[in-house]
Amino acid sequence: MISLKDIRNELDALSANVAGHSTLSRLLIGYAVWQMFDKLRSSDGPFDRAGFMAFIRDAAVWSDLTRGADGSPVMAADSMQDTAAVEAYTGSLYSQCWVPYSDDGFMHTVSMLEGRLRNNGIGPELFEGYKCIDMGCGGGRFSIAMHLLGAKHVTGIDIGIEAINDAKRRREAHGISPDKVHFENQSLLSLPETWANQFDRVLSSGVLHHTVNPELALQEAYRILKPGGIAFIYVYGAGGLHWEMVDWVRALVHDCPEQFARQTLRLLDAPVGKVFHIMDHWFVPNYETLTATEFEARCKATGFTVEQRLFRGLYLYESSERLYQYPEDADLMGEGDLRYLLGKKS
Ligand SMILES: C[S@@+](CC[C@H](N)C(=O)[O-])C[C@H]1O[C@@H](n2cnc3c(N)ncnc32)[C@H](O)[C@@H]1O
Structure with missing residues (x-):
């Protein structure tokens, strides 16, 4: 059984992981973990210890992703022309x-x-x-x-x-x-x-x-x-x-790696339907x-x-x-x- 000590250790590891990060990123992590704790402690049944631990680890994955998040293209422009590359990317995006x-x-x-x-x-x-x-x-x-x-x-x-x-x-x-x-x-x-x-x-x-x-x-x-x-x-x-908004937001986040966006949405506890809708419109190549x-x-x-x-x-x-x-x-x-x-x- 996961103990209070285990959870505390996980939280400490997360703080060490994000220590050098921007204020915005620490604020987001603090908000996300706090929100999840609030959600779980108000849910029916025993507190979902494993779920909470997994969420804290997800937050650490997100914080690792922030390091490479700036400037890397969603998909290299030249591979957009390559059918196999587009299909592999699209298939994985939706999967x-x-x-x-x-x-x-x-x-x-x-x-x-x-x-x-x-x-x-x-x-x-x-x-x-x-x-x-x-x-x-x-x-x-x-x-x-x-x-x-x-x-x-x-x-x-x-x-x-x-x-x-x-x-x-x-x-x-x-x-x-x-x-x-x-x-x-x-x-x-x-x-x-x-x-x-x-x-x-x-x-x-x-x-x-x-x-x-x-x-x-x-x-x-x-x-x-x-x-x-x-x-x-x-x-x-x-x-x-709707389509003007799609093009507007695609231009806005064009250099945001898809995995970083996905992990950020997880951190915000976005419903699966919302994640689908965003990936479908913002990140699909064609x-x-x-x-x-x-x-x-x-x-x-x-x-x-x-x-x-x-x-x-x-x-x-x-x-x-x-x-x-x-x-x-x-x-x-x-x-x-x-x-x-x-x-x-x-
Ligand atoms: C928006 S989803 C719709 C999926 C499904 N029809 C539904 O509504 O639940 C688009 C799907 O098309 C698939 N897709 C895109 N290009 C394809 C291709 N060339 N051959 C087969 N499937 C493709 C994607 O992998 C993805 O699962």
Whole structure:
């Protein structure tokens, strides 16, 4: 059992570690450790001694990271052009976001898919009995959601190695057979030739715009969809204060190493969803935004038929839902999220 003495020693080690640091950094460490102590001592159950010790060690990791934090680029500019480097970086960036999700948090996001579809008049029969693929599945939340909504079989692919391992862990934790939901580590830009016309349903949520070639990514979605099948695609809509804010903050923190930012957020006890949102917008190497007209033109040029635009989201933080509920915010919201059902002619 961790004793008062052990905790005291850990605190002393931390003070020694940060002794020469700036006032701001010592203030942040003091605040963070104090906050965590307050949180744990007011939580139900015996005081989480191990959790507190781990947090103090995390603070020391952060203080070590501050030493190299200034001036090192998030990612070397020349490697931004290199597909393999971008994919490795992007995969790792997101992998680290999925793993910390609690099971409750993960399952909550699973129910999001059903809610979003329902708000647009679409029922779970969209997936029922079909062979589905989740392109860029991350930790597999939408793959598992499609399974729970009655899909016959789901394949989830992602470039994040740890994301795929996490998806497999969650599948096992929910007692889902690998025969029903299969996860694979690969890039959606280089899918096997044999996957052409194989899937009744292709889902890709929040992924294509982060690839090095969003047009090719859409063509791949089309290629693997069966004639008569449906693709559910979500990409970023252009315009609005949100994207101006994203560019503003990206410029502001352009030389802040991603690991330093992540560890700082841990120190501030930021919720996993907040960390995800920040990493997703501030640190992802590539993101593309399109107007609805541009996206629809791209879909048609690829061969897709535009079946339905899903104008509604589920939560107000989704620009499409805000636009729906508060049309007076249109100047701030831009195009809203671009969520579509796309078809492939038989
Ligand atoms: C914003 S996340 C969305 C994940 C998932 N669709 C969800 O909503 O839970 C973007 C995901 O796309 C994946 N990704 C980016 N480029 C990819 C590529 N070329 N091939 C496969 N996955 C990719 C990332 O690793 C990340 O997991």
